[in-house]
Each structure stands twice: as C-alpha cells, then as structure tokens.
Amino acid sequence: MRDVLRILIAPLVWLASFSAIYGLHGLICGHGISGEVFGMISxxxxxxxxxxxxALAAQTGLLWALHAPRFASPSSFVTFVSRATGWTGLVATGWSLFPTVTTTYCL
Known part of the structure; x- marks a missing residue:
C-alpha cells in the first residue's frame, strides 16, 4: 500500500493544489476582494x-522526500516510477498554475 501512495502522492498533491488555487480564484472574484499591496501590486x-x-514549494518538498533514502522503496521500479511522477507533479504544478499569476482577474 505504501508503494501505491509513493507513486500517486505527487499527482494527488497537484490535483489538490489545482482545485484549491482555482477555488481561491473563485472566492476572490465572487467576493470582490480588491486592494493594493505596496501601492502598485493588486x-x-x-x-x-x-x-x-x-504549491510549488509543496511539490518540491515532496520531490525531495521521494529522493531521500529514508522514504525509498525496496523496489527499484517503484522508486523510479515515484520519482518520475514526482517530477511530473512539479512540472504540472508550475505549468498549469502559472496562468493564475500572469493573467488578469475577474473580468
């Protein structure tokens, strides 16, 4: 069971991050949160x-844990696949959530 968790943890963290960030976007737009920080940044x-x-920090920490010998699986196959899905989760988090930083809000 732990091997399945090692393999699936990064995509599950990405899924949770994706849902939370777009949920936050909905809350920001739905409740009209506005204002400025430091006079020029919304x-x-x-x-x-x-x-x-x-979200990126969580994925990076998870990837670090998957590379640590303490959390390694005895199976080299599971270790390889869990690290591959860890990298996939990190790249997916960076790529799919990047538009939340660069695009406009609440049109």
Missing part, C-alpha cells in the same frame, strides 16, 4: 502568486 495577484508558490 491584492488579488499577491494572493494568487502566494498560493502558486506554496
């Missing part, structure tokens, strides 16, 4: 960028 952009960076 509060919306700060919240979304912070959420994206936290």
């Amino acid at each position: 509060l919306q952009r700060v919240l979304m960028a912070t959420a994206w960076l936290l």
Whole structure:
C-alpha cells in the first residue's frame, strides 16, 4: 500500500493544489476582494502568486522526500516510477498554475 501512495502522492498533491488555487480564484472574484499591496501590486495577484508558490514549494518538498533514502522503496521500479511522477507533479504544478499569476482577474 505504501508503494501505491509513493507513486500517486505527487499527482494527488497537484490535483489538490489545482482545485484549491482555482477555488481561491473563485472566492476572490465572487467576493470582490480588491486592494493594493505596496501601492502598485493588486491584492488579488499577491494572493494568487502566494498560493502558486506554496504549491510549488509543496511539490518540491515532496520531490525531495521521494529522493531521500529514508522514504525509498525496496523496489527499484517503484522508486523510479515515484520519482518520475514526482517530477511530473512539479512540472504540472508550475505549468498549469502559472496562468493564475500572469493573467488578469475577474473580468
């Protein structure tokens, strides 16, 4: 069971991050959260960028844990596949959530 968790944890964290960040986007737009931070950066952009960076940090930490010998599987196949899905989760988080930082909000 632990081997299945090792393999699926990164895509599951990506799925949770994706849902949470787009849910945050809905809350920001639905409740009309606005304002500026430091006089020129919108509060919306700060919240979304912070959420994206936290998601990237979570995936990076997970990838680090998957490469650590302490959490390694005895099976070399499971180790390889879990590391591959870890890298996939990190790239998917960076790529699919990047538009939340660069695009406009609440049209």
